[in-house]
Each structure stands twice: as C-alpha cells, then as structure tokens.
Amino acid sequence: MKNGAGCNPIPVPDHRLPLISIALDGYEGDGMKNGAGCNPIPVPDHRLPLISIALGRQRKIINLREKFFQQNGGIMLQQRSNCEGSVQSAKIVTADDLKKATNNHHESRVLGQGGQGTVYKGILSDNTIVAIKKSKVADQSQTRIEQFINEVIILSQVNHTNVVKLLGCCLESQVPLLVYEFITDGTLYDHIHAVGHNTSSMTWENRLSIATETATVLSYLHPAVSTPIIHRDVKSTNILLDDNYTAKVSDFGASRLIPIDQSQLTTLVQGTLGYLDPEYFHTSQLSEKSDVYGFGAVLVELLTGKKSLSFDRPEVERNLTKYLFPQ
Incomplete structure (x- = not known):
C-alpha cells in the first residue's frame, strides 16, 4: 500500500563472507573496514632454536x-x-x-x-x-x-x-x-733382514748407493745447514727405500739443533741400542760423532747382512759393532 509499509526487498545475508574468511587462512579480524580489519596472524619462528643449537655446537x-x-x-x-x-x-x-x-x-x-x-x-x-x-x-x-x-x-x-x-x-x-x-718400498732394515723381501734383490751396487746417499744426508745436516742438526737416531729402520732403492732418511723426532758456537750438546741420552754411540751413552755429550757411529753400525749391517743387535747370538757377539770393533 502507498501509505503502508510499502514493498521493499528483504535483506539477503551475504553468505560469501564466511567463504572469504575461510579462504584467508592465517589471518585474523572481522574483515570490516570500520571493524577489526584483516591482519596476518603472527607465526613464531621455529628456526631460532635450531640456529641456537647449531651455533652452540659450532662454538663447542x-x-x-x-x-x-x-x-x-x-x-x-x-x-x-x-x-x-x-x-x-x-x-x-x-x-x-x-x-x-x-x-x-x-x-x-x-x-x-x-x-x-x-x-x-x-x-x-x-x-x-x-x-x-x-x-x-x-x-x-x-x-x-x-x-x-x-x-x-x-x-x-x-x-x-x-x-x-x-x-x-x-x-x-x-x-x-x-x-x-x-716412500714405496719399506725400510732398509726390512730389505737387509728379509722382512717381506727377497734379500737377493738388493745388489752390492744398491747397498753401496744407499750407504753413499745416507752419508750425503749426514754431511748436509752437520756442517751444511745454517744451524747444524744431529739426527740422534741413525739406524736401518729410519732409512726408507723407494722402488729404485733410493735412500730417504726419516724420523727426526729425537733430532737436535746444535748452536754454531758449540761442538757438542749435553742432553738426556736417547737412541737405539746397537746404534748408540758409547761415548754419548756414558757422557751425555751429543755431537756429530754420535750420528757417525750410528751410520757405521748401518754400514756393518749392510756389509754383513746381520742385525746390529741380536740376543740370539752369543753374549760377546750381541752388539755387532762392538764385537767387530772392540775398544
């Protein structure tokens, strides 16, 4: 009716809003411009504890x-x-x-x-x-x-x-x-005493060459370097060989530098029986002669094919160098 309530459309609720709300997962608010709006929900960064653990381990x-x-x-x-x-x-x-x-x-x-x-x-x-x-x-x-x-x-x-x-x-x-x-082929000791090797494969030329090369090392260490070096443990197990029987002197853990103004040095006695210089053993005075004595023991070993020290021999022959060169 003209003077009555008239004929107006019934308001229809907008069912799209829940769909919008569902679609915006991770957000909060009513989505109204004049209301709470639509804001992202803060997400805690779970990486922080992992970063902290990693840094702690790295520090440790x-x-x-x-x-x-x-x-x-x-x-x-x-x-x-x-x-x-x-x-x-x-x-x-x-x-x-x-x-x-x-x-x-x-x-x-x-x-x-x-x-x-x-x-x-x-x-x-x-x-x-x-x-x-x-x-x-x-x-x-x-x-x-x-x-x-x-x-x-x-x-x-x-x-x-x-x-x-x-x-x-x-x-x-x-x-x-x-x-x-x-170094490919083991120690001189192994070759002389056939530890996994055939002794016949090492000729006299090989033996003399090994002796010469070892002597050149001592000649280099003693007077040639700026501060003389005493190896202090020259023996056949500390001379390595490559496939061509080239000698390589090794194991300098016991070595000592000798000040240029001194010809010898007092130290605690260290070395290997059978190669140990008797004078050094009794006086604790280390000198180039100590290395020369050890080299002499290696020479005897090369020439005779016998161990420098062996308790299988009679007592008088146990130390080969002392037996062959008595003082």
Missing part, C-alpha cells in the same frame, strides 16, 4: 679444536718458529681431511707401528698418496709433544733429496698427526 667444536691445538704444542710450535725461523712452512691439514684420506684410520691402511705411534697410508683429495704418522693417544707427555714439535721444526728447515719430506701437520685433533711423502 671451535673450543675443542683450540684445546687440542694447545694440548698438542701449537703455542710451542709458534714460539719456536718465530725464534728459529724455517725454510718452508708445513701445510696445515684438517683432521677431517686425514680421516677421509685413511678411511677413518682403518687397519687396512696401516703401514707400520712403533713406540711413537702408527703410520697409515693416506690418499688425499687430489689423489696424492702420503704417509700419515698418528701419535699414540696414551702418550701425550711433555717429552712426546716436544719430539713432535721438534720434528716439524727440523724438517721445515731441511731440503734434501734423500730426506723424507714433511708435507703437512694437524694439531687440532685429539692427537697430533704428521703428513709425509709416501
């Missing part, structure tokens, strides 16, 4: 490596390097790289074991074959650490074709590791 690893560095004589190495200088610096190799190189120090890679530790055959990422000396875990005495650092310092100053080259070292692992060039 760094602290542990720093602990091992100090424990393995890193500070001592830095101090001695600054004082004594070096011809070349040994490359720093990571513990992870050396684990990969030795298949996690697998027993199949063991080249030899001795009083100072284990030597492994390693293959670096660039396919270089190396020998890796790993010190004994139980032997972390100050003396052993000093020997380790001493070998790094000495070999960093030596550059001779008949001396085993030091390629790198690792101080940031539980025990220190040294990386050397790989």
Whole structure:
C-alpha cells in the first residue's frame, strides 16, 4: 500500500563472507573496514632454536679444536718458529681431511707401528698418496709433544733429496698427526733382514748407493745447514727405500739443533741400542760423532747382512759393532 509499509526487498545475508574468511587462512579480524580489519596472524619462528643449537655446537667444536691445538704444542710450535725461523712452512691439514684420506684410520691402511705411534697410508683429495704418522693417544707427555714439535721444526728447515719430506701437520685433533711423502718400498732394515723381501734383490751396487746417499744426508745436516742438526737416531729402520732403492732418511723426532758456537750438546741420552754411540751413552755429550757411529753400525749391517743387535747370538757377539770393533 502507498501509505503502508510499502514493498521493499528483504535483506539477503551475504553468505560469501564466511567463504572469504575461510579462504584467508592465517589471518585474523572481522574483515570490516570500520571493524577489526584483516591482519596476518603472527607465526613464531621455529628456526631460532635450531640456529641456537647449531651455533652452540659450532662454538663447542671451535673450543675443542683450540684445546687440542694447545694440548698438542701449537703455542710451542709458534714460539719456536718465530725464534728459529724455517725454510718452508708445513701445510696445515684438517683432521677431517686425514680421516677421509685413511678411511677413518682403518687397519687396512696401516703401514707400520712403533713406540711413537702408527703410520697409515693416506690418499688425499687430489689423489696424492702420503704417509700419515698418528701419535699414540696414551702418550701425550711433555717429552712426546716436544719430539713432535721438534720434528716439524727440523724438517721445515731441511731440503734434501734423500730426506723424507714433511708435507703437512694437524694439531687440532685429539692427537697430533704428521703428513709425509709416501716412500714405496719399506725400510732398509726390512730389505737387509728379509722382512717381506727377497734379500737377493738388493745388489752390492744398491747397498753401496744407499750407504753413499745416507752419508750425503749426514754431511748436509752437520756442517751444511745454517744451524747444524744431529739426527740422534741413525739406524736401518729410519732409512726408507723407494722402488729404485733410493735412500730417504726419516724420523727426526729425537733430532737436535746444535748452536754454531758449540761442538757438542749435553742432553738426556736417547737412541737405539746397537746404534748408540758409547761415548754419548756414558757422557751425555751429543755431537756429530754420535750420528757417525750410528751410520757405521748401518754400514756393518749392510756389509754383513746381520742385525746390529741380536740376543740370539752369543753374549760377546750381541752388539755387532762392538764385537767387530772392540775398544
């Protein structure tokens, strides 16, 4: 009716709003311009705890490596390097790289074991074959650490074709590791005494050549370098051979630098019976003669094919050098 309520359309609720609300997951509010609006719901960043854990682990690893560095004589190495200088610096190799190189120090890679530790055959990422000396875990005495650092310092100053080259070292692992060039055919001792070898394959020419090459090393170490070096443990097990019977003198852990103004040095007696200079043994006075005596014992070993020291022989003949050259 004209004067009544009239005829107006009944308001129809907009059922699209719930659909819009459902479609906007992750938002909150009533969606009204004059109301609460439509705002994104804050989402907590769950990555933060993971980042915190990762940083914590990284910090622990760094602290542990720093602990091992100090424990393995890193500070001592830095101090001695600054004082004594070096011809070349040994490359720093990571513990992870050396684990990969030795298949996690697998027993199949063991080249030899001795009083100072284990030597492994390693293959670096660039396919270089190396020998890796790993010190004994139980032997972390100050003396052993000093020997380790001493070998790094000495070999960093030596550059001779008949001396085993030091390629790198690792101080940031539980025990220190040294990386050397790989010498293919074992020790002179093994060849002379047929430890896995045929003695007939080493001719007299080979023997004389090995003796000459070893003598040139001692001639180089004693007067030729800026500060004379006494090897202190010249013996057939410390002379390595390659496939061509080229001699490579190794193991400088016991070596000593002799000040130029001194001809000898008083030290604690160290060496191997059968090769140990009697004068040094009785007086503790280390000199170039001590190395010469050890070399003489190696010569006798080369010429006779007999062990320098053997308890299987009569008592008077046990020490071969003393027996052949009595004082």
